[in-house]
Amino acid sequence: MKKTKLTATIALLMLGSLLAKAQNYTEYRFIFYGTAYQTNSAGTLVATRITDQTLLKSRAIQGGIGDLSKVAIVYHVNGNSLGDTIDIISTDGTYLTTEFGLYFGDDRALGRTVVGSPQAGGQRRVDPMYTFDNSEYTYSNSDSVGAAFTYKRFVPAGKGKTNAVINGTMSWSVIPTGTNTNPILCIGTFSIGKPMF
Numbered sequence: 001m002k003k004t005k006l007t008a009t010i011a012l013l014m015l016g017s018l019l020a021k022a023q024n025y026t027e028y029r030f031i032f033y034g035t036a037y038q039t040n041s042a043g044t045l046v047a048t049r050i051t052d053q054t055l056l057k058s059r060a061i062q063g064g065i066g067d068l069s070k071v072a073i074v075y076h077v078n079g080n081s082l083g084d085t086i087d088i089i090s091t092d093g094t095y096l097t098t099e100f101g102l103y104f105g106d107d108r109a110l111g112r113t114v115v116g117s118p119q120a121g122g123q124r125r126v127d128p129m130y131t132f133d134n135s136e137y138t139y140s141n142s143d144s145v146g147a148a149f150t151y152k153r154f155v156p157a158g159k160g161k162t163n164a165v166i167n168g169t170m171s172w173s174v175i176p177t178g179t180n181t182n183p184i185l186c187i188g189t190f191s192i193g194k195p196m197f
Contacts, residue, residue, distance in 0.1 A: 024161055025195035027074040027093075030086050034137035034170075034188015036137065046174065050137070052185065055099060056138040059088045063096065075166060075192045083127060084150075093197045099138065100172075102148050103126035104142070122153035122165075129170065134177045137186060146172025 016069040023103035032052040040046050044074040056073045065071055072089055080086030088096045104106045105127035114125040128144035139145070141190040167190060 008010075016167075017082075025164070025197065026077045026079075027087070027089070027197040028077075028164060028195050029193030030073045030075040030190065031168075031193050032188055032190045034186055037185045037187070039182050049186070052190075055137055056088065059097065059099065062135050071096065072196060074196050075190075077164065077166075088172070089196070097172055098132060099130070100148075100170075101130040104128055105150070108193070118152045118154045122151055125150050125152065129172050131174075132174070136180065137174055137175045137184065138176050141175075145174070146170065164192060164195075 012114060025193050030052050032050075034050050034056065038046055038048070038108050052073050053068070056071060058066060059073075060066070060068055060071050071104045074089055075089050076085045076087050079087060080101060080103070082101065084104060085100045085126070086100040086102070087098050090096060093119055101132055104112060105125040106112060112128075114123050116123040127148045127150055129146040129148055130143075130193070131141060132136035135141045137185045141153055148168055150166065150168040153165040155165060157163050169187075171185070171187040171188050174186070176182060
């Protein structure tokens with residue numbers, strides 16, 4: 001009897017795991033590895049390693065949040081009517097702010113287009129990057145500050161569900177604001193991790 005209950009419990013857990021992976025999520029953990037380049041007071045170029053956690057910590061401190069376990073940085077598919085966003089959210093899913101907007105990557109009026117399809121073999125695109133307020137790695141600007149070179153694919157997972165594969169490179173600049181006394185150029189790679197919401 002105990003063995004039957006254990007087998008049934010394991011089967012239910014496995015089924016739940018498979019179903020969770022095949023849902024249609026729109027927010028995924030954002031994973032970033034890169035370098036921030038800046039000149040120091042002597043005029044020497046200095047390279048500093050930055051990650052998604054560096055970006056998250058910068059925003060959390062700015063927002064008065066000391067416990068990073070309460071917030072996350074996510075890649076939000078169609079986070080805005082203009083395109084995808086990289087957002088800071090609380091771990092319960094509450095939106096806090098947008099770190100980057102990846103907008104106008106497929107806007108024929110601006111002479112921009114994508115190649116391929118996210119449903120059939122994948123899509124390659126150049127998404128201009130926008131930032132909306134000042135932080136250590138962003139600044140308020142009405143024009144693009146860089147670009148993301150994005151690969152996006154949605155893989156069928158049965159019963160109308162899909163799994164997303166999104167990755168690429170991104171680079172952007174930050175003009176001096178606040179405590180930043182010199183311009184910063186950030187370059188790195190990104191991908192998505194586990195689905196969040």
